């Protein structure tokens with residue numbers, strides 16, 4: 001049994017506020033994670049949870065999955081769980097070094113008796129030819145594709161009024177067109193004749209996504225795409241669903257926002273009914289469930305995994321203003337004016 005304790009780089013962003021320490025230990029078939037929050041004055045264990053799949057070992061033996069963005073964050077947790085379930089997993093994204101490092105690390109989760117395997121293939125999901133190559137290479141390697149997880153994606157934070165068309169297109173191409181290309185290619189090359197299951201990762205865009213309007217638009221479109229494909233491809237035995245995570249902390253997700261990262265993630269906490277951030281290992285079971293035979297009658301659905309965040313508060317602050325049009329005059333407006341006059345303290 002080995003233990004690794006990692007002082008995460010992002011901890012230093014929190015100097016004066018928080019220092020984040022994650023300890024991960026893999027022993028036998030269950031791994032235990034302890035996250036410790038260290039403030040200037042106190043140290044407390046934030047939570048301890050057993051990670052590792054709750055599903056039956058071997059559930060996905062000899063099955064084959066493609067996970068885009070499978071080397072980091074949520075995608076890495078999905079990959080780890082699929083591997084623990086016996087699946088052959090192909091992880092695909094743009095950065096070869098990250099892919100290779102993740103494949104090396106995750107291969108250590110595969111026990112000697114397991115049929116699982118992990119393969120890293122470089123692919124920019126925005127590029128049609130690269131997606132075609134990804135699917136063709138997976139079929140050459142494994143001879144089948146049972147599952148596709150469209151997890152690769154992202155955005156940058158910007159007021160809509162400051163977004164250039166190039167920036168807008170980068171986000172739409174990644175999150176919407178990239179998802180469409182992966183679905184279409186996997187379907188045409190394999191699932192059309194053999195069936196399969198697809199999960200699309202979307203976001204908490206139910207009340208819009210102020211500050212990241214491009215991704216809100218793309219994710220809402222993917223939700224709708226999921227419904228269309230659920231109907232169009234039902235007769236091929238293809239099930240397709242979405243998972244909508246709340247605010248999920250990972251090192252890579254935070255680094256993407258550079259110096260804003262810690263601020264964005266900290267700001268979200270009061271708006272989450274759980275009063276803490278989510279973690280990638282809290283998304284992967286939902287994805288594995290939707291891929292599994294336990295979800296054999298579920299298609300075209302979206303599963304929110306957000307601790308109720310989408311029902312609760314918004315981080316977006318609307319400053320006090322008088323810019324709104326006046327209401328139409330009438331007895332009710334008059335009654336309100338009278339009420340306000342009476343409520344005003346006497347001079």
Ligand SMILES: CCCCCCC/C=C/C(=O)SCCNC(=O)CCNC(=O)[C@H](O)C(C)(C)COP(=O)(O)OP(=O)(O)OC[C@H]1O[C@@H](n2cnc3c(N)ncnc32)[C@H](O)[C@@H]1OP(=O)(O)O
Nearest residue numbers: 153154155156164166167170171174247253256264268315
């Ligand atoms: C309750 C609220 C809390 C919310 C919490 C957050 C919830 C969501 C979290 C996550 O989604 S975490 C996942 C984060 N991971 C990623 O975003 C990774 C993937 N991201 C990217 O690949 C990029 O961000 C991208 C924009 C999608 C694509 O970038 P790419 O590198 O391919 O394009 P570029 O050529 O660099 O840029 C094109 C164009 O886009 C504009 N732009 C890009 N980055 C920024 C930025 N940081 N700020 C402003 N504008 C940006 C810009 O116009 C670029 O063109 P040029 O100016 O470079 O010519």
Ligand SMILES: NC(=O)C1=CN([C@@H]2O[C@H](COP(=O)(O)OP(=O)(O)OC[C@H]3O[C@@H](n4cnc5c(N)ncnc54)[C@H](OP(=O)(O)O)[C@@H]3O)[C@@H](O)[C@H]2O)C=CC1
Nearest residue numbers: 069072073074093094095124125152153154247248252253
């Ligand atoms: N973290 C959160 O709070 C939430 C995240 N999400 C979504 O979940 C997904 C995973 O995010 P998360 O794990 O948090 O963050 P990460 O930044 O760790 O993951 C994003 C992944 O997408 C890959 N990716 C980005 N662009 C492309 C591309 N053009 N082609 C192929 N792969 C690409 C990245 O790899 P590479 O850079 O090597 O290409 C990276 O592995 C994303 O779609 C994200 O937007 C949704 C809601 C909330």
